[in-house]
Amino acid sequence: MDRRSVPHLHAGALLTDPPYSSGGLHAGARRVEPAQKYLDAAAKRSYPPMLGDIKDQRSFVMWATLWLSECWRLAKPGAPVMVFSDWRQLPVVTDAVQAAGFEWRGIVVWHKPSARPMLGSFRRDCEFVVHAVKSPSRTFTRRCFPGVYRHPVNPAAKVHLTSKPIKLLVDLLAITPEGGAILDPFLGGGTTALACIETGRRFVGVELSTEYYRLAGERIKAEELARTRS
Numbered sequence: 001m002d003r004r005s006v007p008h009l010h011a012g013a014l015l016t017d018p019p020y021s022s023g024g025l026h027a028g029a030r031r032v033e034p035a036q037k038y039l040d041a042a043a044k045r046s047y048p049p050m051l052g053d054i055k056d057q058r059s060f061v062m063w064a065t066l067w068l069s070e071c072w073r074l075a076k077p078g079a080p081v082m083v084f085s086d087w088r089q090l091p092v093v094t095d096a097v098q099a100a101g102f103e104w105r106g107i108v109v110w111h112k113p114s115a116r117p118m119l120g121s122f123r124r125d126c127e128f129v130v131h132a133v134k135s136p137s138r139t140f141t142r143r144c145f146p147g148v149y150r151h152p153v154n155p156a157a158k159v160h161l162t163s164k165p166i167k168l169l170v171d172l173l174a175i176t177p178e179g180g181a182i183l184d185p186f187l188g189g190g191t192t193a194l195a196c197i198e199t200g201r202r203f204v205g206v207e208l209s210t211e212y213y214r215l216a217g218e219r220i221k222a223e224e225l226a227r228t229r230s
């Protein structure tokens with residue numbers, strides 16, 4: 001993110017799904033194309049390349065600390081923070097979130113029943129959302145929420161290699177201020193933006209890939225148009 005591009009944003013919350021730079025024990029394995037690392041060999045669809053997914057563990061944690069620090073600068077006091085991660089990167093994401101200045105509050109589990117089975121081992125059917133806050137902590141709702149959400153990945157609805165289900169993001173947004181501005185510095189196919197539209201929140205998205213930037217823009221326009229017509 002470029003500090004000059006969003007100087008006056010006061011984000012009411014951060015909800016983001018950065019490239020995990022995961023998928024292997026060693027640096028070489030992580031440098032493999034994301035489509036090979038993350039897609040089932042039987043998957044038939046192809047997606048535009050996901051950028052920035054080849055960092056080794058040390059550069060990943062330094063890089064995450066840098067962008068999270070910039071998000072800390074842009075966030076309002078009390079802003080909830082939710083950052084997706086997988087099991088491999090979870091420890092370093094919790095480090096980076098705290099190194100950037102946020103107060104770590106817990107982990108939310110996303111259970112994806114559609115994950116492939118692991119012969120002789122445990123199914124890796126969970127991803128995680130690191131939950132934090134820009135102190136001092138505030139609550140924006142009187143409701144209580146679960147710590148585990150179950151949403152299958154619908155391959156037909158995917159526009160990005162790692163698209164998240166919109167319903168999951170709608171669920172996560174429930175702890176953020178109503179009508180607040182939600183920052184997603186890794187917009188991908190625009191799922192966060194669509195969930196913000198659905199829940200009446202504003203959003204600011206950043207995306208490095210021109211293809212995904214266009215794709216997300218088209219989806220956002222189509223959704224806004226559909227809502228003005230209905």
Ligand SMILES: C[S@@+](CC[C@H](N)C(=O)[O-])C[C@H]1O[C@@H](n2cnc3c(N)ncnc32)[C@H](O)[C@@H]1O
Pocket residue numbers: 001017018019020049050051052053160162163164165185186187188189190191192206207208209212
């Ligand atoms: C895991 S994907 C997000 C997917 C999104 N949640 C969805 O459901 O479509 C991460 C995105 O971040 C983008 N990206 C990688 N490095 C970036 C950077 N430095 N700044 C902005 N976007 C970046 C990638 O191109 C990719 O589209």
